[in-house]
Amino acid sequence: MASILWIGLAALGLFIFYWKSIYEALCERHRLIKAMAKIPGPPAIPILGVTWMLKWKVEGLVDQLFEWFSIYTNEGVGAINLWLGPQPMVIVINAEYIKAVLESNTLISKGKEYSIIERWLGTGLLTSTGDKWRNRRKMLTPAFHFNILNSFVFSHDKEAQIFVNTIEKFSDNDKIFDIFPFVKRCALDIICETSMGTKINAQINYDHPYVMAVQRMNELSFLYTRMPWMWLKPIWYASGYGNEYDHTLKLVTDFTRKVIEERGREFRQNPPQHPTNGSIEGTKKRYAFLDLLLSVQDEGKLTTEDIREEVDTFMFEGHDTTSSGMGWTLWTLAHHPEIQEKVIQEIDAVFGDSNRPCTPDDLKELKYLENCIKESLRLFPPVPLFTRRVEEDVECEPTLAVAKRSILSNCAMRFTTASAHP
Numbered sequence: 001m002a003s004i005l006w007i008g009l010a011a012l013g014l015f016i017f018y019w020k021s022i023y024e025a026l027c028e029r030h031r032l033i034k035a036m037a038k039i040p041g042p043p044a045i046p047i048l049g050v051t052w053m054l055k056w057k058v059e060g061l062v063d064q065l066f067e068w069f070s071i072y073t074n075e076g077v078g079a080i081n082l083w084l085g086p087q088p089m090v091i092v093i094n095a096e097y098i099k100a101v102l103e104s105n106t107l108i109s110k111g112k113e114y115s116i117i118e119r120w121l122g123t124g125l126l127t128s129t130g131d132k133w134r135n136r137r138k139m140l141t142p143a144f145h146f147n148i149l150n151s152f153v154f155s156h157d158k159e160a161q162i163f164v165n166t167i168e169k170f171s172d173n174d175k176i177f178d179i180f181p182f183v184k185r186c187a188l189d190i191i192c193e194t195s196m197g198t199k200i201n202a203q204i205n206y207d208h209p210y211v212m213a214v215q216r217m218n219e220l221s222f223l224y225t226r227m228p229w230m231w232l233k234p235i236w237y238a239s240g241y242g243n244e245y246d247h248t249l250k251l252v253t254d255f256t257r258k259v260i261e262e263r264g265r266e267f268r269q270n271p272p273q274h275p276t277n278g279s280i281e282g283t284k285k286r287y288a289f290l291d292l293l294l295s296v297q298d299e300g301k302l303t304t305e306d307i308r309e310e311v312d313t314f315m316f317e318g319h320d321t322t323s324s325g326m327g328w329t330l331w332t333l334a335h336h337p338e339i340q341e342k343v344i345q346e347i348d349a350v351f352g353d354s355n356r357p358c359t360p361d362d363l364k365e366l367k368y369l370e371n372c373i374k375e376s377l378r379l380f381p382p383v384p385l386f387t388r389r390v391e392e393d394v395e396c397e398p399t400l401a402v403a404k405r406s407i408l409s410n411c412a413m414r415f416t417t418a419s420a421h422p
């Protein structure tokens with residue numbers, strides 16, 4: 001009895017000591033709930049929010065979200081409010097409303113859903129915020145100069161040739177086949193060569209441990225993102241996914257570390273020649289991605305782990321998105337044979353009967369194909385949703401104020417996302 005009394009007194013003491021912070025937190029929570037109530041959305045229940053009605057399977061979830069978005073769009077609503085458990089998320093569905101996010105210098109912190117990839121990508125460009133993000137973005141932008149990108153057209157061409165040879169056998173019969181795994185392995189080979197300067201030959205070596213591991217990491221990360229109850233560590237590990245994730249994570253990051261180590265040795269013994277065509281001054285600006293990072297490391301500004309997180313970020317962002325874009329472009333062309341015919345005519349006009357490699361100048365001529373790719377990206381955006389953690393109140397439109405501590409997300413249903421890139 002005495003011990004219960006002591007515990008009660010201690011709890012009361014703590015409450016009195018912290019009452020100001022507790023009171024402020026409760027007021028802040030009340031303000032958040034009141035602000036969110038002004039934004040329309042599917043009905044939420046206490047604690048679970050709308051998660052109880054979310055579909056489990058990806059296909060079902062996508063259909064459900066699209067249904068919600070079209071209902072609210074038809075009602076003229078620009079943003080909807082979804083309570084994911086105790087966490088509110090404002091989904092912006094009108095391109096005008098997302099302007100405030102994309103143009104903001106302060107709304108740069110990513111949402112909580114990114115935390116699962118943070119263990120893999122660290123706080124690389126995709127997941128970092130504040131000054132770290134600003135400095136890294138400035139540092140990495142030169143690696144996207146046209147001269148650098150043009151110098152990799154040859155690698156793209158070589159891998160595209162392997163891709164075509166691999167799928168050619170399917171053209172002789174009417175059997176349906178899934179082209180996406182082929183596209184994905186092609187994209188992975190290209191990004192490995194262009195960003196890390198290493199070859200994994202995923203298009204030939206299907207079961208390469210790195211290839212399998214990257215695929216599994218993507219699956220597990222998406223599973224984690226769409227099931228908020230997995231955010232609780234005991235559930236994550238009890239489900240078995242946690243241990244599998246840890247094991248796969250080690251495999252992927254060890255591979256990148258090894259590549260960086262080998263390339264670093266080579267870089268220091270035999271510094272690369274840089275492309276000399278072009279007008280940008282300064283040698284460092286002309287380094288390709290990993291070499292650029294290694295050169296900055298030599299100035300003492302980056303650790304090997306800093307490099308590792310950026311390389312893994314580019315490996316992930318660079319192949320997952322592009323393969324999805326390429327896959328949907330092929331799918332869209334297959335469903336519109338008349339458009340496909342026009343693309344073929346354009347390619348024939350540039351290359352004729354020649355099997356010569358493609359050059360940067362050729363790419364400029366393929367305007368109709370470029371439009372088809374852009375239209376496919378618009379119709380089927382590889383990154384249909386991305387989020388920001390709101391750390392200050394923000395007004396997306398005079399009619400929509402989003403309170404701090406909520407998550408702001410855009411739905412790229414009607415616009416492309418090129419502005420995300422350096």
Ligand code: HEM
Nearest residue numbers: 125126137313314317318321322325382383386387417420
């Ligand atoms: C069709 C292809 C692509 C699409 C649709 C796409 C889409 C996106 C989107 C929507 C974001 C913003 C994410 C956010 O703010 O939360 C983003 C960021 C990023 N993407 Fe891509 N991406 C593509 C290709 C690539 C490629 C090829 C690379 C690298 C070689 C890359 C590297 C990055 C990086 C590093 C970021 C973070 C940028 C930053 O926050 O400053 N992406 N991408």
